[in-house]
Amino acid sequence: MPNAAYDLTLRPSIFYFPYPLLGSFMTTLADYLNQHASSPALNDVITTVTNVGKTISQLLRKGALADILGEAGNQNVQGEDQKKLDILANDLLLDALAKNTHCAGVASEELDDATPANDDGSLLVLFDPLDGSSNIDINMAVGTIFSVLPYERQGQTSENSDYLQAGNKQLAAGYLLYGTSTVLALTIADKVVMFSLDPETEDYVLIEDNVQIDADTSEYAINSSNYRYWRAPMQQYIDELIAGETGVRGRDFNTRWVAAMVGDVHRILCRGGLFTYPFDTKYAHKAGKLRLMYEANPMSLLIERAGGGATDAVNRILDIEPTDIHQRVPVVLGSKNEVNYVRDLHVNYSEQ
Ligand code: AHG
Ligand code: MN
Ligand code: MN
Numbered sequence: 001m002p003n004a005a006y007d008l009t010l011r012p013s014i015f016y017f018p019y020p021l022l023g024s025f026m027t028t029l030a031d032y033l034n035q036h037a038s039s040p041a042l043n044d045v046i047t048t049v050t051n052v053g054k055t056i057s058q059l060l061r062k063g064a065l066a067d068i069l070g071e072a073g074n075q076n077v078q079g080e081d082q083k084k085l086d087i088l089a090n091d092l093l094l095d096a097l098a099k100n101t102h103c104a105g106v107a108s109e110e111l112d113d114a115t116p117a118n119d120d121g122s123l124l125v126l127f128d129p130l131d132g133s134s135n136i137d138i139n140m141a142v143g144t145i146f147s148v149l150p151y152e153r154q155g156q157t158s159e160n161s162d163y164l165q166a167g168n169k170q171l172a173a174g175y176l177l178y179g180t181s182t183v184l185a186l187t188i189a190d191k192v193v194m195f196s197l198d199p200e201t202e203d204y205v206l207i208e209d210n211v212q213i214d215a216d217t218s219e220y221a222i223n224s225s226n227y228r229y230w231r232a233p234m235q236q237y238i239d240e241l242i243a244g245e246t247g248v249r250g251r252d253f254n255t256r257w258v259a260a261m262v263g264d265v266h267r268i269l270c271r272g273g274l275f276t277y278p279f280d281t282k283y284a285h286k287a288g289k290l291r292l293m294y295e296a297n298p299m300s301l302l303i304e305r306a307g308g309g310a311t312d313a314v315n316r317i318l319d320i321e322p323t324d325i326h327q328r329v330p331v332v333l334g335s336k337n338e339v340n341y342v343r344d345l346h347v348n349y350s351e352q
Contacts, residue, residue, distance in 0.1 A: 234346075
């Protein structure tokens with residue numbers, strides 16, 4: 001006899017009391033945006049992005065059956081091999097946002113130049129359509145990261161230079177994590193909130209109304225295979241963590257690495273931690289692997305609003321004045337005391 005509590009074919013019981021863990025009151029994303037979005041325009045573009053997220057989520061659930069896996073056979077502007085899903089997610093977002101009257105233009109990790117949309121729009125939308133591409137074909141977590149900036153030249157056609165605004169100008173930022181469930185993390189005001197996508201009703205339902213990160217942590221995420229390419233203070237930092245209770249830190253640390261920034265940042269919003277993709281000399285002319293406009297800025301806004309820190313090892317990421325829409329930046333983010341510890345190591349090293 002199956003346990004009725006877990007039998008999803010018993011639909012009437014689900015509809016009678018759909019969110020037992022959340023009590024009888026539930027807030028959908030639509031409710032939340034109506035109450036908290038600073039403008040109808042912001043409400044509208046976030047609704048567009050998150051609706052596309054539902055489609056991407058459905059495609060990922062189908063996996064190989066939707067013919068979405070594997071290589072696309074070309075490279076993006078960053079010289080990276082594109083997967084089919086990189087292009088599909090990019091095109092879905094681009095098409096939907098181009099039709100949104102509030103969107104003046106779109107910039108994507110996968111496109112050489114920003115794409116103008118509606119000249120009278122008041123917002124610019126930037127995204128990494130599919131973060132964690134190397135996870136797609138192995139059925140692991142991937143995500144979509146997005147950022148919204150104000151558009152200052154309404155009535156004129158947007159250009160790449162319109163996007164060159166510091167991250168502290170972002171009006172909203174968030175990500176969709178397509179994991180065992182699909183989760184949306186969002187910041188549109190001073191708080192970070194999380195929603196879970198209900199596959200039955202297709203609603204995003206509020207599950208966290210004020211995400212906060214502990215200042216201390218004993219968990220860190222880094223691709224250690226790049227050790228020999230790092231700068232000395234980063235090598236020293238990781239050496240100290242590995243030494244654990246036998247070293248200067250006096251306690252053991254644990255590594256977790258999802259290989260998709262969206263997954264690592266989600267873990268940090270859930271239980272703290274430090275994530276870094278530091279400066280390395282592996283590839284000439286790249287200051288780091290992650291992209292300022294599509295990855296570092298939106299994630300830094302989420303992390304800071306949740307009480308954490310986000311630097312390029314020394315300087316606050318959100319204060320960096322961009323010079324190129326595709327520029328890369330070293331990233332150190334997460335629990336505040338740990339981010340500050342890394343900064344102090346770098347500052348002290350350069351002063352020696
Ligand atoms: P993308 O798939 O958008 O190119 O980004 C992947 C990024 C980031 O999500 C992750 O932290 C990092 O690349 C992992 O890279 P490596 O496995 O090459 O270190
Ligand atoms: Mn990415
Ligand atoms: Mn990507």
